Amino acid sequence: MSDDPRDGKYSRDQEDERERLDRHWNELLQxxxxxxxxxxxLFAFLLSIAFTDRFQDADVFTHDVYAATLIASALAMGLFLAPVSFHRIVFQRRLRDRMIPIAHHLATAGLVFLLIAICGGVLLAIDVVLSRTIALVTVAVIVTWFISFWYLLPVYVRRTGEAEE
Incomplete structure (x- = not known):
């Protein structure tokens, strides 16, 4: 195994626990x-469209999708900001080893809500310019695309990487 960190295969034994935690925290922050x-x-855009005349005249389906999308966006934003608040509260308490796994789960949950919010936003926009059926099919394709690249591809790479070790 190479000792060059640039090749992505450096030995984990080269960094101590504190360095590893610092690296994980910095990666998560980025x-x-x-x-x-x-x-x-996305959240700001969603807030602004609720007050337009055209939106006021929209049907119940559009209002329901909008509400779900706005809520998903707010929840995603809250989950992405939660590690910042968490860090402020436990700052200098030597709890990074406990904070990082929790922040990881918060960020992962935030991605799920972000996926919902993005797809809801696309559904709202496509439903205005195309038929509702085409809008729903388009969003189904987009959900599949996101799941493929956000979840399935990383899981595949992780599994093949573990098999090589």
Missing amino acids: ELRLAQTGTQI
Whole structure:
């Protein structure tokens, strides 16, 4: 096994527990920065469309999808921000070993709600310009696409990586 960290196969024995926790925390923070920004933009957009005349005249289905999408977006944003609050409360208490797994689960749950919010936003937009059937089929394809690239591909890579070890 190579000792060069750039090749992605350096020995885990080279870093101590504190360095490993710091690395995991920093990686998680970078991921959360990206997810938070997109979620906040989506949330702001959703808040603004509720007050348009065209939306007021929309049918019950559109209002229901909108409500579910707005709630999913708010929940995603809350879950992505939760590790920040968690960190502020446990800061300098030497609890990083407990904080990181919890923050991981919060971020993972946030991704599920973000997936729902993105698909709801797409459904709202496509339903305006195409038929509802086409909008629903399009969203089903998008859900499949997200699940494939967000979950199935990483699980496949993880399993093949474990098999190589």
